[in-house]
Amino acid sequence: MDRKTFIRNSLGGIALATATPHLIYSESIQNPDPVDVKLVKEFVSAGHGDIKKVKEMLAEQPNLIYSRYDWGNGDFEEAIEGAGHVGNKEVAEYLISQGARVNLFVLTMLGKIELVKPILEMYPDLIFAKGPHGFTLLHHAKVGAQNEFYDYLIDKGLNKMQIEIR
Known part of the structure; x- marks a missing residue:
């Protein structure tokens, strides 16, 4: 793998790793089920x-x-x-x-x-x-x-x- 591919893949992985927990967490707190x-x-x-x-x-x-x-x-x-x-x-x-x-x-x-x-x-x-x-x-x-x-x-x-x- 060349340096350019390595940097591009690394930045994409970092962005995905950073965004995923936020997306999962925000979805779970924005739409909780109401209490009966x-x-x-x-x-x-x-x-x-x-x-x-x-x-x-x-x-x-x-x-x-x-x-x-x-x-x-x-x-x-x-x-x-x-x-x-x-x-x-x-x-x-x-x-x-x-x-x-x-x-x-x-x-x-x-x-x-x-x-x-x-x-x-x-x-x-x-x-x-x-x-x-x-x-x-x-x-x-x-x-x-x-x-x-x-x-x-x-x-x-x-x-x-x-x-x-x-």
């Missing part, structure tokens, strides 16, 4: 209070922790949010330990006021935000027995436990 909507609904429902089922389902399908169910009209909910609006601290803490995404509503229910208050001071309109099913921060403070924060929200003008999702 019935499974998502079952997991989100369990998140409201069935810690045993939550643990079992996560053991089988760890990515359920990121799944959201649409109850209709854009009323999306994750399992951790279900735990949040019913005041189930055990389920919420477990899901957080497994990597669930937390939000102001769940943090309010858990009494993490030192995290919530600065955000509300910076973005005061968030006091009137709606969580799943339209439950407000006031609702989450009540179900979490966060009486001092409940009073703080009332003082800031929030007087509704739930606001209709349009």
Whole structure:
């Protein structure tokens, strides 16, 4: 083999070796199969209070922790949010330990006021935000027995436990 053929073949091989893993990898992450909507609904429902089922389902399908169910009209909910609006601290803490995404509503229910208050001071309109099913921060403070924060929200003008999702 002469030098010119060797260089041409080498460059072609390098290009192929470099591109192949990228093509295989990008294809696998661009087109994953969606999680079955019935499974998502079952997991989100369990998140409201069935810690045993939550643990079992996560053991089988760890990515359920990121799944959201649409109850209709854009009323999306994750399992951790279900735990949040019913005041189930055990389920919420477990899901957080497994990597669930937390939000102001769940943090309010858990009494993490030192995290919530600065955000509300910076973005005061968030006091009137709606969580799943339209439950407000006031609702989450009540179900979490966060009486001092409940009073703080009332003082800031929030007087509704739930606001209709349009």
